[in-house]
Amino acid sequence: MNTIQSYIETHQQTFINELIDLLKIPSISADSIYKNDVLKTAEVIKTRLQEAGCDLVEIHPTAGYPIVYGEKIIDPKLPTVLVYGHYDVQPPDPLNLWDSPPFEPVIKNTELHPEGAIFARGACDDKGQMYMHIKAMQFMTETNQLPCNVKFMIEGEEEVGSVNLSTFVKQNREKLANDVILISDTGMIAKDVPSITTGLRGLSYVEVEVIGPNRDLHSGLYGGAVANPINILAKMIASLHDDNNHITIPGFYDKVEELSAEERAEMAKAPFNLEAYQKALNIEAVYGEKGYTTNERNSIRPTLDVNGIWGGYTGEGAKTVIASKAYAKISMRLVPHQDWEEITQLFKNHFESLAPKGVTVKVTPHHGGQGYVTPIDNIAYQAASKAYEETFSKTPIPQRSGGSIPIVALFEQELNSKTILMGFGLDSDAIHSPNEHFGVWNYLKGIETIPWFYKYFVELSK
């Protein structure tokens, strides 16, 4: 593996250019306008996997966007690593907040990325991090250092809930059989503080609609006499949190795992500077559930956030109208043991019960997934830890992430194998936000670290 550094030095410009080409395709799975771009991206991934040395690459159609599968089996008796990633991206809006067009990648230096960062939607989540594995694979095959079998499963619906991946996994247990699943779709604490994500939050995403009168009404003639769907929606949303910012949905916390004082003390050791955190977001204070720290609020505690709201007149100027309908998109982040389908049902029952006479309420579940925790005492975690030690000269810190990769829990259930989350992005990379970017240093560091994981995983598997 010692040749990896020189290999990267030789090929880094190509690695960067190939990623930039990939980022130019607007593979937005949430918006059907981009259907052809999403499909085109799958084709590019297929080609890249072939070039990287896969013996077999297939594009599997699904009810939605296809799954790209690739494999190189060098010896059935050797361990098999299954790499998962996704080639779809989040919608880029609000567009006006981007400093450069989201699908015209540019490299700019930032305070945290003096070596430059690639700015584009998907740069970090997940095209950049997924592509590190394809380049690491290329290194291992070209230099005959691939120590085991590899399988790739790259999907195009992660940002919309992996709705069809679960079916694919259930129908292809044999094909996907593996000893460990490797994913880079999370972050690390800091460039000099490598970390491995050991926990993920689950997710329940719903859309709500409050329906009032059968038409928009003049707010002068009807104001104060009929229920205003927007006012009612605001009231219903406000009631979902109490004064301590606990969520008020009955039964919501029933299955929440309470961490021990020891575990919380362990978590508190991770480096965190509240002032810097607030400064980076330009907020005067943090805000959240009473009795928990910021790092606990966004990792071990479930949350409820409105992701979008709309209704009535939103154009220029003033319109004195009472809208017939008001809408919101609401997501809940869940912790291990909370079942997303059960929580979705609890939300639906509670939210509908909040509606006063005079309006009707519709709750439409979008998608969801279970939370997940990786034990740190298995060989896969240890192999990852040693890999980081090789390339960062530091032992990585295990950390719980607030994000969700719903499919991870399903992998364990269907494929009966653990997932290792080796993330190389930073929280400040603005994934899901305007000006998403991925540090060139982080990108290359990921390509450098991954082969070491293969090496140690095979060694520890003996």
Add this chain to the structure above:
Amino acid sequence: MNTIQSYIETHQQTFINELIDLLKIPSISADSIYKNDVLKTAEVIKTRLQEAGCDLVEIHPTAGYPIVYGEKIIDPKLPTVLVYGHYDVQPPDPLNLWDSPPFEPVIKNTELHPEGAIFARGACDDKGQMYMHIKAMQFMTETNQLPCNVKFMIEGEEEVGSVNLSTFVKQNREKLANDVILISDTGMIAKDVPSITTGLRGLSYVEVEVIGPNRDLHSGLYGGAVANPINILAKMIASLHDDNNHITIPGFYDKVEELSAEERAEMAKAPFNLEAYQKALNIEAVYGEKGYTTNERNSIRPTLDVNGIWGGYTGEGAKTVIASKAYAKISMRLVPHQDWEEITQLFKNHFESLAPKGVTVKVTPHHGGQGYVTPIDNIAYQAASKAYEETFSKTPIPQRSGGSIPIVALFEQELNSKTILMGFGLDSDAIHSPNEHFGVWNYLKGIETIPWFYKYFVELSK
């Protein structure tokens, strides 16, 4: 005046066609895209006033849209009627709820309008009702039955708060001197229940902005740890009403005029069928301030309604984001004695005080106006009442309207004259809503009734 009916029979098709031509111009004052259409409408009004017999017609430029002024002075010693109306219209959205394009007028029969109704934005508010006065004027001049002096003041900014009309009025007290102001920009209880509007509500219209983190954030990584501007906005809006739907802004009710039991009993005599009201709106129940009837809630009581709200991801599918900003347009309907500027300040102070640390709040006043009450014991009201008796064979019922014509209070203050509100529209005409329309019968009935007002007003003035 007895020839008015035959005159209408002869000219009704022309009257309808001219109104339809006027309705084809999208004179939306709230949206600058339509600037040229608004200006074009002023030109058309100018021409129509000349054709109707005005000796002098001028287009007065303002800082915004121009005011069309016309007059016919037959004898300075005779009384003068000042007609006010507006040629601008509300924005038509949501467009998808219109059965026919808002600026392609069509005549359709409805249950309430078996003689047909003209469907178009502005048909009733206010192009149709304003144009009745021009046609009534034409009748009186062509048949030499104009009994007094007439002045017309038709503006193009009523739907955005008449921001420049007040300056014009203050600077032209001489030119606008009159004995009574006549306006048709309100409704009547029913086709067989003529009514005269004796009260109008004031208005305060503001836009609010809740600003959180300096960028949109990933709801997984930051959810539960920072104040979500949309959740906060919902909470702030919800807190503006208490459980009895009283408005919670300190000082909001201080100057509200409480009607006596007698006055409320008088009001309660107006025909009103709650079941029919709910059925017409397809709502299961009405909703409003505890202790007041529906007719009181939308006329003698002040109200607060959100007219529009937006923030975060509102596109197709799901986006797990915490928006950096959230917005709402909020209007308050005020009753006589509440000062709109004072109320706007009270709202601003209170709303800003509601913001928790972690967000900042901006409140931008849009516009506003005072409420108004017309006494029913003056000769102008009596002249109007006798006019209705001539054409409806019924004494009209005095009623308070929930709507606002902010300029009316200013007229009294600056021109020292009373305003008579002769409205011929119906609540069901859907003004400010999709499928706005104006009954052909109501339109012609207005043209028939107006000349009688002139006759009786001059007689009673002697």
